[in-house]
Amino acid sequence: MNGEGTGSLDPKGPNAESIADTWWLMLGLGVAVFVLFAVLLGVGLFRRGRTGEAAPSERRWIVGGGVLLPVVVLVVVFGSTVAAMRTLSEDAPPGALVVEVTGHQWFFEVDYPAEGVSTVGELHLPVGQPVEFHLTSADVIHSFWVPELGGKMDMLPDGVNVLVLEADEPGEWGTQCAEFCGLEHATMRLTVVAETPADFAAWIERQQ
Ligand SMILES: [Cu+2]
Structure with a gap:
């Protein structure tokens, strides 16, 4: 894992x-x-x-x-x-967890607005439920891709792209920015941790 x-x-x-x-x-x-x-x-x-x-x-x-x-x-x-x-293209059901992911040169900022939690380079999500990702960028065009969970989507500086992903089972996967975004593009990594809703809630609590 x-x-x-x-x-x-x-x-x-x-x-x-x-x-x-x-x-x-x-x-x-x-x-x-x-x-x-x-x-x-x-x-x-x-x-x-x-x-x-x-x-x-x-x-x-x-x-x-x-x-x-x-x-x-x-x-x-x-x-x-x-x-x-x-x-x-299926929408997330109302009340789904919203995670904002913002690309920076050269790191991923991950925010859980309703929970008041922010991380850098580490994304946690609960399994068994659709999660709504709001993707944007603070500078140039980056690209968000977790191959194990679904398709790739651009992170644009002048708008928010919405991507709904769901994990079926717990796991931890490494990924990185999928659009060349400058000299240190290759170091723009993201760790994705899918965990049971109970583990996710505990993680959120620790972060708060
Ligand atoms: Cu990038």
Whole structure:
């Protein structure tokens, strides 16, 4: 339970899971089409060469492999993408925990406004409930990304971006700013700790 996980392919929340599902689906389809293509190419190479117009049976392969197959693959991937986008854009329920994360050159400021708690470089959240992150920046554009929990979102100096994330199980993951933001960008780290609601409440109390 420490340091780096295996990132976005080791999802620990519903958002990251829907993204990972789409990724595996695309990999699976890509491998299947590649293998099919390689087998057909091999068959074609070893068959005796012929010239002239394509026979009707050959035209079926062209229409099937050149039109129908890509259409089916794209429709399936599109459906999976739309489903993932729906999951990612779900609002947090009223009363959800609000965490403000502000990018600075070069650190993350994390504020819990309702609880009156602030930290630098350390983000705690309770598991099993959607948390609403308000992302902004004090200077240049930074980017907030916890691969184990979900998608990446920019932190802009002239506005607040809202990102809802949920952790399914306790864990601790290291991440860092995902947008080059100056000389010490690489040292702009964030430790993310997902813990049971009781542990989270105790942590908040200690910070207060
Ligand atoms: Cu940054």
